[in-house]
Amino acid sequence: DVKVTQSSRYLVKRTGEKVFLECVQDMDHENMFWYRQDPGLGLRLIYFSYDVKMKEKGDIPEGYSVSREKKERFSLILESASTNQTSMYLCASTPGGRLMNTEAFFGQGTRLTVV
Amino acid sequence: KQEVTQIPAALSVPEGENLVLNCSFTDSAIYNLQWFRQDPGKGLTSLLLIQSSQREQTSGRLNASLDKSSGRSTLYIAASQPGDSATYLCAVYYPNTGNQFYFGTGTSLTVIP
Numbered sequence: 159d160v161k162v163t164q165s166s167r168y169l170v171k172r173t174g175e176k177v178f179l180e181c182v183q184d185m186d187h188e189n190m191f192w193y194r195q196d197p198g199l200g201l202r203l204i205y206f207s208y209d210v211k212m213k214e215k216g217d218i219p220e221g222y223s224v225s226r227e228k229k230e231r232f233s234l235i236l237e238s239a240s241t242n243q244t245s246m247y248l249c250a251s252t253p254g255g256r257l258m259n260t261e262a263f264f265g266q267g268t269r270l271t272v273v
Numbered sequence: 274k275q276e277v278t279q280i281p282a283a284l285s286v287p288e289g290e291n292l293v294l295n296c297s298f299t300d301s302a303i304y305n306l307q308w309f310r311q312d313p314g315k316g317l318t319s320l321l322l323i324q325s326s327q328r329e330q331t332s333g334r335l336n337a338s339l340d341k342s343s344g345r346s347t348l349y350i351a352a353s354q355p356g357d358s359a360t361y362l363c364a365v366y367y368p369n370t371g372n373q374f375y376f377g378t379g380t381s382l383t384v385i386p
Contacts, residue, residue: 200378248316262307264317
């Protein structure tokens with residue numbers, strides 16, 4: 159079975175902390191994505207990566223950075239967490255190069271609360 | 274920016290009914306369209322993927338259709354069950370748009386036993 163695994167289901171962090179959200183896929187996919195999902199706003203793309211060490215900004219990259227040192231792992235970093243980053247974070251992956259020619263697969267989500 | 278709309282935002286039906294969820298998009302030059310299911314507090318589960326060259330896809334009680342020219346897709350659920358209760362999202366992908374999907378805001382479905 160295809161699998162995208164996020165390291166935590168729930169996280170509670172304090173304002174100003176550096177936060178790491180990890181995502182691992184076992185499908186040898188080229189493309190990986192980080193979204194956040196908020197009520198009334200839907201899913202918004204933060205960053206994506208189409209290859210190891212490659213990254214591109216999505217719609218809302220401010221306050222976030224990413225790392226992709228290995229093909230299977232894509233990390234989202236909150237450099238200094240703030241309360242407005244409280245959200246559900248979703249990781250996804252798709253196969254292929256820059257063309258999205260098959261399905262996107264999502265992880266189970268990480269509910270982050272910043273207090 | 275591409276826009277994807279899902280109507281209705283919420284739907285409640287008695288068990289056993291057939292139902293249709295709608296997804297519309299502003300630009301018909303899509304590459305593919307995917308339907309997802311999301312249970313409360315969980316990630317997205319892929320249901321069906323339709324390539325731009327296809328008109329429909331079926332999986333069990335689910336059937337998704339695509340009409341590119343009118344900018345619409347429908348998800349048909351036959352003989353609904355309480356276990357179908359979830360939020361259903363559609364996502365479209367356009368080539369040359371920075372390699373991302375555009376999501377609708379979803380339809381929240383409740384199937385009443």
